[in-house]
Amino acid sequence: MEDEKIIAPVESAEPNEAAQPVEAAEPEKVITPAEEPLVPVQYDPQYILMVNGLKKHFPIKGGMFSKTVGYVKAVDGVTFNLKRGTTMGLVGESGCGKTTTGRVILRLSGEKTAGQVLFNGQEVYDLSPKEMRPLRTKMQIIFQDPFSSLSPRLPVGEIIGEAVREHNLVSKEDFNDYIDQVMDNCGLQPFHKDRYPHEFSGGQRQRICIARALALNPEFVVCDEPVSALDVSIQAQIINLLADLQDKYKLTYLFISHDLSVVEHISDTVGVMYLGNLVEYGSTEDIFRNPLHPYTKALFSAIPVPDPTVKMKRIVLEGSIPSPANPPSGCKFHTRCEHCTQRCKEEVPQQREIEPGHYVVCHLYDQ
Amino acid sequence: MRKFIIKRLLLSVVILFFVALIIYALMRCLPTSYIESIARQKSMQPGSKTFDEWMQQLSATYGMDKGIIAGFFSWLGKALTGNFGDSWFYTEPVLQVFNRTVWLSFIMGGIAFIFEIIIAIPLGIIAATKQYSKTDYTVSVIALAGISLPTFFFAALLKLLFSVKLGWFELFGLVGRNHQQLSSFGQFLDKAHHLVLPIVTLVVISIGGLMRYTRTNMLEVLNADYIRTARAKGVSEHKVIYKHAFRNTLIPLVTIIGGSLPGLFSGALITETLYSIPGIGYTSYNAMVGGDIPFSMFYLTFIAVLTLIGNLIADILYAVVDPRVRIS
Numbered sequence: 104m105e106d107e108k109i110i111a112p113v114e115s116a117e118p119n120e121a122a123q124p125v126e127a128a129e130p131e132k133v134i135t136p137a138e139e140p141l142v143p144v145q146y147d148p149q150y151i152l153m154v155n156g157l158k159k160h161f162p163i164k165g166g167m168f169s170k171t172v173g174y175v176k177a178v179d180g181v182t183f184n185l186k187r188g189t190t191m192g193l194v195g196e197s198g199c200g201k202t203t204t205g206r207v208i209l210r211l212s213g214e215k216t217a218g219q220v221l222f223n224g225q226e227v228y229d230l231s232p233k234e235m236r237p238l239r240t241k242m243q244i245i246f247q248d249p250f251s252s253l254s255p256r257l258p259v260g261e262i263i264g265e266a267v268r269e270h271n272l273v274s275k276e277d278f279n280d281y282i283d284q285v286m287d288n289c290g291l292q293p294f295h296k297d298r299y300p301h302e303f304s305g306g307q308r309q310r311i312c313i314a315r316a317l318a319l320n321p322e323f324v325v326c327d328e329p330v331s332a333l334d335v336s337i338q339a340q341i342i343n344l345l346a347d348l349q350d351k352y353k354l355t356y357l358f359i360s361h362d363l364s365v366v367e368h369i370s371d372t373v374g375v376m377y378l379g380n381l382v383e384y385g386s387t388e389d390i391f392r393n394p395l396h397p398y399t400k401a402l403f404s405a406i407p408v409p410d411p412t413v414k415m416k417r418i419v420l421e422g423s424i425p426s427p428a429n430p431p432s433g434c435k436f437h438t439r440c441e442h443c444t445q446r447c448k449e450e451v452p453q454q455r456e457i458e459p460g461h462y463v464v465c466h467l468y469d470q
Numbered sequence: 471m472r473k474f475i476i477k478r479l480l481l482s483v484v485i486l487f488f489v490a491l492i493i494y495a496l497m498r499c500l501p502t503s504y505i506e507s508i509a510r511q512k513s514m515q516p517g518s519k520t521f522d523e524w525m526q527q528l529s530a531t532y533g534m535d536k537g538i539i540a541g542f543f544s545w546l547g548k549a550l551t552g553n554f555g556d557s558w559f560y561t562e563p564v565l566q567v568f569n570r571t572v573w574l575s576f577i578m579g580g581i582a583f584i585f586e587i588i589i590a591i592p593l594g595i596i597a598a599t600k601q602y603s604k605t606d607y608t609v610s611v612i613a614l615a616g617i618s619l620p621t622f623f624f625a626a627l628l629k630l631l632f633s634v635k636l637g638w639f640e641l642f643g644l645v646g647r648n649h650q651q652l653s654s655f656g657q658f659l660d661k662a663h664h665l666v667l668p669i670v671t672l673v674v675i676s677i678g679g680l681m682r683y684t685r686t687n688m689l690e691v692l693n694a695d696y697i698r699t700a701r702a703k704g705v706s707e708h709k710v711i712y713k714h715a716f717r718n719t720l721i722p723l724v725t726i727i728g729g730s731l732p733g734l735f736s737g738a739l740i741t742e743t744l745y746s747i748p749g750i751g752y753t754s755y756n757a758m759v760g761g762d763i764p765f766s767m768f769y770l771t772f773i774a775v776l777t778l779i780g781n782l783i784a785d786i787l788y789a790v791v792d793p794r795v796r797i798s
Contacts (some may be wrong), residue, residue: 178612
């Protein structure tokens with residue numbers, strides 16, 4: 104059973120407790136993910152983005168007539184809220200659903216399976232494709248790979264300017280100046296406009312991607328591992344560019360990364376994902392100083408310390424990440440957890456607020 | 471670029487030399503010999519010389535008394551000066567036969583080619599954008615049927631349905647019985663009417679390949695990251711498909727379409743033969759069956775030239791349409 108508990112971070116988690124003890128007794132597997140009970144969240148204006156019980160399952164086709172034989176549960180119940188003007192880091196190992204989460208929030212991956220995505224109080228998936236288009240300018244994405252995310256047949260000026268023109272964001276007379284301005288903000292020269300993406304280096308291409316996203320004057324940007332394809336020296340430049348632009352334009356970022364030191368540097372809050380679930384979520388300070396979930400502890404113990412005299416106490420996880428098509432019962436992490444109990448194998452843990460703004464999904468903290 | 475083209479042209483000459491040599495050797499080794507059949511006919515006549523004597527005499531006349539290599543070089547020497555000799559089968563200069571028949575084939579192939587493009591490419595795009603839908607499956611099955619159907623079988627089906635049962639079109643030929651009595655516009659209509667079935671055959675047989683090709687390339691592009699970028703921009707779906715995706719699909723498409731242009735001159739040997747259309751394909755079929763070495767040599771070498779030009783055009787176009795490719 105995957106009943107989702109909603110977090111209303113302003114209040115305590117208590118009111119939600121009342122809403123669901125009955126459901127826990129229902130038989131499993133009968134209900135499809137879309138029909139599972141979900142307590143809707145109320146819009147709170149301090150949050151630009153509210154994600155509630157978001158699920159995205161990809162069907163696995165097989166057999167003679169391409170029947171659906173199962174689902175890859177890439178995102179399997181993710182709940183968090185994102186304050187305006189802040190950065191949330193989303194970390195986790197490869198294949199845990201970070202990227203899918205980012206794309207599903209922006210409705211770039213077909214339809215969601217279940218849950219809510221409220222952007223400024225508006226359910227993103229309720230809009231028709233036509234209504235969706237203006238909203239796209241408000242929520243942008245920077246992709247991981249700057250080599251494949253730029254169309255090779257379009258000059259850079261067109262890549263950056265196309266959507267600006269398409270959405271009539273600036274008048275025709277100001278168009279060229281506006282594009283020059285955006286490019287300048289991102290460290291690009293005006294003469295780069297007529298060049299094609301293949302003529303640029305990786306770092307410059309990522310700047311083009313950033314310029315492209317920011318040209319639309321968005322409020323919210325999903326940065327999907329924006330620096331993992333770049334050299335370390337370039338990484339710092341891009342991270343600082345993103346931070347500067349955030350200050351300048353009051354942007355909100357969802358920063359997806361597996362690089363914990365980058366996340367620590369740029370994020371205000373951090374979410375830790377494991378196998379499609381957000382297992383822990385809180386302020387960067389809380390998460391890095393006081394990780395609660397056993398997975399977070401293991402993950403953070405792997406951060407190298409730049410001091411040879413410090414003896415690192417690494418928690419090494421046994422086994423590999425289970426398949427998201429057939430996740431373990433109960434707590435999905437129980438197969439690799441050193442604190443695993445019988446209860447962990449049977450019952451799905453609920454999200455709890457341990458200290459103000461610090462949520463964890465683990466039976467260890469139920470008391 | 472110029473250096474590249476010159477290099478390719480020089481290479482083509484070498485390739486052409488060997489291709490022509492192989493064709494000549496094969497033609498000489500054919501079991502049906504024009505000279506033999508003539509010699510046999512002549513020797514049958516009462517009071518004539520013997521078969522062997524005729525063979526000797528005719529071989530000398532037709533220049534077939536030399537070995538394969540020597541024969542090839544004497545052919546090549548004349549061919550280089552533009553003298554391809556007289557066709558044995560048609561008993562007129564090879565170039566004259568060629569000039570008489572090639573334009574009909576070119577018009578037929580050209581019309582079929584245009585239909586092929588305007589049918590196959592949109593179908594391919596639709597199939598790709600609606601991957602795994604009923605539309606996709608329907609289009610793919612039809613395309614696959616087109617690829618798999620042998621021309622002779624499909625042509626026979628068309629003839630059975632439209633000529634024998636419905637009587638809409640003639641079974642074969644380019645002109646009707648009363649062609650000579652018609653006005654010039656009537657003659658044109660008569661020919662057009664006769665060309666409908668051959669062109670339908672050509673189109674149906676050929677759209678499958680191009681459609682599959684478009685679909686595959688389009689699918690590859692549609693799954694690319696930059697298409698997701700385009701969607702994230704909030705550009706209309708129509709623009710995503712035609713501006714971002716199709717533009718990138720054009721690279722391989724223009725290449726193969728450009729490359730197949732010279733092929734329009736080569737005629738459609740099977741289709742023309744099935745419908746007895748006197749184009750270059752049907753003409754050369756008759757020549758080959760009759761063992762007409764000068765004409766066959768000219769036709770086959772001509773096809774080799776067209777193929778080489780086609781490949782060269784494809785390579786050059788690749789550089790023209792793709793900004794990433796600059797041949798230096």
